[in-house]
Amino acid sequence: MNAPHPAGQAHVDTSTSPPRLRFSGSWTLASYQQLLQVCLPLQDRVPAQALTDVSEVTALDTAGADLINRLCAPIPVAHRWPDSDALPSGRLAMLRLVAEARTAYGDPVPLQTRRTLLDWLAQIGQVMAGVGQTLVELLGFGGLVLATLARGLAHPSRWRMTSLSAQIEQTGWNAIPIVTLLTFLVGAVVAFLGATVLRDFGATIYTVDLVAFSFLREFGVLLTAILLAGRTASAFTAQIGSMRSNQEVDALRTLGLDPIELLVIPRVMALLISLPALTFIAMLAGLCGGALVCSLTLEISPTMFMGLLRTDIPVRHFLVGLAKAPVFAFVIALIGCREGFRVSGSAASVGSHTTSSVVQSIFVVIVLDALAALFFMEMNW
Template sequence: MQEPQFDLFERDGRVQLVLRGAWTVSQIGSLDEALRAASNGLDSGNRPLIDCEQIAELDTAGAYLIDRTIREITAETPDIKGGEDAQALLIQARTVATRIEEAPKITEPGHGFIDLLERTGRGALHLWEELVESLSFFGAMLVSVAGVVLRPHKMRWTALVAVMEESGLDAVPIVAFLSFFVGMVVAFIGATTLSDFGATIFVVELVGFGLLRELAGVLAAIIIAGRTNSAFTAQIGAMKMRQEVDAMTTLGLEPMDVLVAPRVLAMVLMVPVLTFVAMVAGIAGGMTVSWMALDITPTVFLNRMQDYVPATQFWIGMSKAPVFGLVIALIGCRQGLQVGGSVQSLGQHTTKSVVQALFAIIVIDALFALFYMELGL
C-alpha cells in the first residue's frame, strides 16, 4: 500500500493541495503535524483546489483530515479534482463538519420566574400531547379488540390464557395477603376510634363499606399496576429492542392483534376476579380483628354485614375493576411499544408506565366516586 504524500502550496493566489498514495485511517497518523506545519502562513480568499487524481485509496478518516486542513486555511468551499468516490467523501466530510460546528450550544436551565412559567407551559403541552396520543392508541386498541372478538379465529388463545395465568392467577396470593392485612388495619382503626363512643359494633359497617366500595378494588389495581403493568412494558419493550415487533410487521402480523389484544382482554377478565379475592380477604382480615379484639363472632359479623351493608356496595366496587384492568393494560402496552433501542429507554418507559398507571387508577376512582355520589349511591 502506497504511503500518503502531499504537496501544499499557493499558486496564482490560490491554495492547492495535491494528494498521492493511500489516505486511510491506518496510514495518515504521521501526516497530522506535517499538514498543520505546511498550512501555517497560507491565506487566500479564493477557492482552494484539492487534486485527488493520484490518490490510490481514501476513507472517511482521510477525507476528514484533508477537509480540516483546508478549513484551517480558508472558509471557502474547495474545488475538487479527481475521482467521483473521492469527491463524494470530501463533500460528506465538509457537510458533517459544518453541521457539527453549527450545532446549538447547550444552555443551562434558568431558575427565574420566567423560566418557571416556561417549564410549566412545556409540561402542560407535554401532558396534552400524552393525552392525545393515549386516546389515539385507545382507539386503535378498541378496533383491534373488536376485530378479535367479532372474529374469534384471529384470537391467539394460547397467549390469552398465558397472560391470564401470569397476570391473574399468579397474583392471587399477594393480593389476598395484602388485602387481608389492609382489612385488619381498617378494623383496628375502627375499633380504636369507635370504642371512645361505645359503638364498636359499627366496625362491621366500616369494614364492609370501605373494602367493598373502595379499598379492595383500588388495592388490587395498584398491585397489578406495579406487578403486571411493568411486566407488559418490559416484555414488549424488549421485543422492540430486538426488532421482533418489526419482524412481525414484515411477516404481515399486526402488533396490536398479537401483543395488545390478548393482554387487554386478559386484564379486563382477571382484574374483577382479583378484586373479588381482595374483597373476600379484606373482610376476612376485618372479621379476624373483630373476633379477637372486639368479641364480635364471625356469625354476628356476617349477619350484620348482610343486614346493614347493601349488595349495591359490592357491585359499585366490582364495576370499577374492568375499567382499571383496561387502563392498566392500555398504559403498559403503549409504553412498551414506545421503547427505543437502548436499555435506558426501556427503564425510562417502564418507570413511566407504572407512574401513569397509578395516577390513572387514583383519578378514575375519584371520578367513579363523584359519579356514584351524583346518582345517590
C-alpha cells in the same frame, strides 16, 4: 520516550499581502487551556481576507481543529483551507470537516446558570403539552385496540385461546397470593384503627360498617388495581419492549401478522377477566382481616360480623366497587402495551418505559377512582 510537542501558537503576519494567520506547535486537547489563552487576544484581529498557514503545526486533533476554525471564523469557509502540498491530506481533511460541522451546527449554546420565571413557565408548558400529547396518543391506541377487538369478535376462529389462558395465569392466578395477603393485612389495619377511634364514642360496633364500606367500594378494587399496575403493566411493557428491541415486532409485520391482535388483545382480555376476579378475592380477604380483628379485640364473633354485614350493607356497594374493575383493567393493559410499543432498541429504553408505564398506570387508576367516587356520590349510589 518522545518529548511532548510544545503548546501551539498563533499570530497574524501583516508583513505579507494579503495577511497570513500562521499556526505552529501542538494543537491538541492536552494543551487546550493554553490554546484558549493564545486564541483570546486574536479573536478580533483576524481580517476576512487573511490566508491560513498551518504548515508548522506539529500535532492536531479535533479539539485543536475546532479552536483553529473558531479563530478563523471571519474567513469564509470556502477559502479557509485551500489544497496545499505542505499540509498532510489527513490533517487538511480534519480541518475541513470540523469547519463544515461548525457551519452546519453553529456554536454550542452556553448553559444557563440562572433560571428565570419565564424558564419555569416554559418548562411547565412543555410538561403540560407532553401530558396532552400522551393522553391523545393513549386515546388513539385505545381506539385501535377496540377496533381490532371488534373485528376479532366477528371471527372466533382467530381467537388465540392458548395465549389468553397463559396471560390469565400470569396476571390473575399467580397474583392471588400477594393480593390476598395485602388486602387481608389492610383490612386488619382498617378495623384496628376504626376500633381505636370509635371506642371513644362507644360505637365500636360500627367498625364492621367501616371495613365493609371501605373494602366493597374502594379498597378492594383500588389496591388490586395498584398492585396489578406495578406487577402486570410493567411485565407487559418489558415483554413487548424486548420484542421491539429484538425486532420481533417488525418480523411479525413482515409475516403479515397484526401485532395488536397477536400481542395486545390477549393481554387486554386476560386483564379484563383477572382484575374483577382478583377484586372479588380482595374484598373477601379484606373483610376476613377486619373480621379477625373484630373477633380478637371487640368481641364481635364472625357470625355477628356476617349478620351485621348482611343487614347494614346494601348489595349496591359491592356492585359499585366491582363495576370499576373492568375500567381499571382496560386502562392498565392499554398503558402497559402502549409503552412497550414505544421502546426503542436499547435496554435503557426498556427500563425507562417500564417505569413510565407503572407510574402512568397508578396515576390514572387513582384519578379515575377519585372521579368515580365523586360521580357515585352525586348520583347517591
